[in-house]
Amino acid sequence: MPIVYPHKTAMPCRDPQERRRNWDEVAEGYTAERAIAEAHRCLNCQDPVCEQGCPVNVPIREFVRRVALGDFEGAARTIRRRNLLPAICGRVCPVEHQCESRCVLAPHQDPVGIGRLERFVADWERQHGNGEQTAAPEVWRDQKIAIVGSGPAGLTVASDLAQLGYPVTIFEALHAFGGVLRYGIPQYRLPKEIVDEDVEHLKTLGVEFVRDVIIGKTVTIDQLVDEFGYSAVFVGTGAGSPIFMNIPGENLKGIYSANEFLTRVNLMRAYSPAYDTPVRSPRRAAVIGAGDTAMDAVRCSIRLGAEEAHIVYRRSEQEKGARAEDYERARDEGVIFDWLTLPQRFLGDENGWVRGLECIRTELGEPDESGRRRPVPVPGSEFTMAADVVVIALGTNPNPLVPQTTYGLDVDGHGCIVADPQTGATSRAGVYAGGDIVTGGATVILAMGAGREAATAIHEYLQQRADQEAEQVLDAGSPLLNG
Numbered sequence: 001m002p003i004v005y006p007h008k009t010a011m012p013c014r015d016p017q018e019r020r021r022n023w024d025e026v027a028e029g030y031t032a033e034r035a036i037a038e039a040h041r042c043l044n045c046q047d048p049v050c051e052q053g054c055p056v057n058v059p060i061r062e063f064v065r066r067v068a069l070g071d072f073e074g075a076a077r078t079i080r081r082r083n084l085l086p087a088i089c090g091r092v093c094p095v096e097h098q099c100e101s102r103c104v105l106a107p108h109q110d111p112v113g114i115g116r117l118e119r120f121v122a123d124w125e126r127q128h129g130n131g132e133q134t135a136a137p138e139v140w141r142d143q144k145i146a147i148v149g150s151g152p153a154g155l156t157v158a159s160d161l162a163q164l165g166y167p168v169t170i171f172e173a174l175h176a177f178g179g180v181l182r183y184g185i186p187q188y189r190l191p192k193e194i195v196d197e198d199v200e201h202l203k204t205l206g207v208e209f210v211r212d213v214i215i216g217k218t219v220t221i222d223q224l225v226d227e228f229g230y231s232a233v234f235v236g237t238g239a240g241s242p243i244f245m246n247i248p249g250e251n252l253k254g255i256y257s258a259n260e261f262l263t264r265v266n267l268m269r270a271y272s273p274a275y276d277t278p279v280r281s282p283r284r285a286a287v288i289g290a291g292d293t294a295m296d297a298v299r300c301s302i303r304l305g306a307e308e309a310h311i312v313y314r315r316s317e318q319e320k321g322a323r324a325e326d327y328e329r330a331r332d333e334g335v336i337f338d339w340l341t342l343p344q345r346f347l348g349d350e351n352g353w354v355r356g357l358e359c360i361r362t363e364l365g366e367p368d369e370s371g372r373r374r375p376v377p378v379p380g381s382e383f384t385m386a387a388d389v390v391v392i393a394l395g396t397n398p399n400p401l402v403p404q405t406t407y408g409l410d411v412d413g414h415g416c417i418v419a420d421p422q423t424g425a426t427s428r429a430g431v432y433a434g435g436d437i438v439t440g441g442a443t444v445i446l447a448m449g450a451g452r453e454a455a456t457a458i459h460e461y462l463q464q465r466a467d468q469e470a471e472q473v474l475d476a477g478s479p480l481l482n483g
Contacts (some may be wrong), residue, residue: 006109009038011116012017016332020302023271025090027103032072032121035340039068042112044335050114053102055449058082060099060114065115073411076125084159085152085448087126087194090119093186094292094323126197143231143462146171146224148215148402151179152444153236153435154266155202156451157458162205164459169208169230171219173237176267177209177439180238180436181444183263186296187271188303189326217400221409221431232430236416236451239396239436245288249346250392254280254354257392258293262372276299280390281305286357288312288343289393291321295330297391302333309335310385312364314342314375337387340364340376346366357385398437404410406431416440425461432458 003361019026030038031455039427048061059078066075079086095101095115103111144159147154150172176182178195203209215221215237224230242257244250255263263277266269271276287294290313311330313320316339320327331337340362347356361381364373403411409428410418417426417433424432434450436442450462 008110008113008116009034009041011113013329016329020333021189021305023303023363025191026188027278032070032120032124035072035117035120035160036065036070037066038113038117040361041105042068043104045473048100049102049104050112051102053099053483054082055098056082056452058118061447063121064112064114064117067121069165072121072124073128079106079121083118084156084450085198085444086118087122088152088181088190088198088450089445090115090117090122091190091194091342092443094443096324098443098445103227110302116424119475124197127193127335137163139165141165141462143167143466144169144229145230145458146221146230146233147236147416148221148233148237149179149238149379149435149437150177150209151236151238151435151447152181152386153238153451153454154179154234155198156448157432157434157455158202158207159205160452162202162207164455165316166459166462167206167208169210170202171215172209172211174267175211175215179236183267184259184293184296186262186266186300188280188299189296192266214401216405221402221406221428225430232432233461234424234458235402235426235431235433235437235453236435236447237399237402237437238447239398239416239441241397241399241415242392243394243396244392245343245394247343247345247347249354252346252348252354253352255346257391258287258297258391261297261391262293265304270300270304279304282309282387283307284387284396285309285389285391286312286387286389287393289395290315290319290337291393291395292323292326294391294393295322295326297319297393298335299326299330299333301389301391302335306389308434310387311335311336312338312341312343312357312359312385314340315372316340316364321374332342340375342375344382347441354387354390355386357390359383359385396436396441398440402437414440420457422453423457424450425457430461 042064048066050060063075063078099114100111105111110413144167147170149456150170177199181195242259264279268277269275281304285306287298298309341359342362343357343359345358349355361378362375365376368374398415408428417437419426419433419438424434434454435447
């Protein structure tokens with residue numbers, strides 16, 4: 001039996017002090033030798049339960065075995081049977097809550113570094129130009145499909161349906177494509193060049209990309225169907241409407257939602273000295289929240305020049321939602337964590353700019369509706385924290401524009417589109433939805449999984465319609481029926 005080392009093969013990273021003022025990618029990725037060593041930690045279980053944790057059902061055991069053999073091209077081919085964005089997922093998927101959490105090694109030692117291996121394989125494929133060329137569809141169809149939003153769900157639907165021969169058009173509200181992959185994830189974690197390559201790949205499949213179109217304002221879904229002749233529509237607009245605290249002073253200048261802050265940094269290229277991005281360079285930054293988005297925002301604030309950067313969270317370290325890897329890297333970069341701390345109001349100067357937060361310490365009480373222990377303010381523990389930039393990263397809700405302008409489209413109490421979890425079918429025939437617009441804020445890979453299911457359902461729906469129309473034509477031409 002082979003020796004299994006208890007810890008993951010280390011991932012080389014750039015020095016924390018160097019990266020505080022640099023937007024280059026933090027993790028440098030595995031070398032071939034490190035990847036093979038890590039792949040050899042896999043036990044090749046007869047029942048690969050790790051695959052049950054992957055929303056797009058990547059054949060993990062098979063691709064890891066190929067890496068162990070040095071067959072990187074075969075590993076890439078194996079991954080792409082199920083995952084169209086491996087370079088992205090290998091960087092941003094919360095693997096500790098998905099595939100790696102199911103690894104049989106996990107109870108006693110580090111799980112196999114599945115995410116790191118996926119990233120290695122995708123990067124090797126990109127560097128060596130050995131990516132498998134997508135075969136042309138066996139048939140070309142005339143039923144056009146519109147996709148609203150170019151995030152991970154929309155890109156997945158587009159790829160699957162384009163490969164089945166459908167003419168696909170993606171409509172994007174912003175001026176660049178990729179959705180949350182582009183505007184929500186910082187350059188040092190997901191370089192924009194990788195997103196660009198995946199968009200270009202879809203263009204080679206015949207997918208049409210149309211930017212600066214706000215569905216619900218520029219054109220409605222009803223118009224896409226009735227006037228422009230689209231046979232089906234997929235809505236993948238995500239959840240971009242920020243949640244605020246609704247406490248005094250929240251309208252002061254220098255206070256951003258995380259969505260606005262990260263969009264300014266990413267979409268307007270604050271990471272490049274060639275661009276004059278309208279975002280304030282902080283001296284002292286405070287980010288409210290402790291999820292993945294909060295970690296992204298606080299680390300961006302450091303790269304924008306913050307001498308001091310705080311995470312302010314009303315619960316304890318154990319309740320944080322951020323990926324362990326990103327939390328550790330934030331800590332290495334000097335982020336200060338104020339656990340069990342609740343902002344009560346924001347303080348401003350005479351010019352209307354934020355200058356600090358008035359906070360109170362908390363302690364954890366009984367569990368609330370989320371199952372986590374409820375934070376309870378501690379009387380007499382008030383204090384003031386200085387800050388000239390504040391980012392509120394408490395989650396997002398779906399943008400209501402599409403549901404409000406689409407007749408017959410049901411939403412739930414949170415404003416999410418109601419869709420069948422297996423098919424993405426909505427209350428409106430021919431309209432499908434998936435990703436954060438249905439689930440609320442979730443992960444890239446979950447959105448991709450929803451997109452894949454929806455693509456299958458759309459194909460079946462259109463095939464049924466085509467069969468019904470063909471039968472109607474035959475019936476109309478039958479002499480028995482017309483005689």
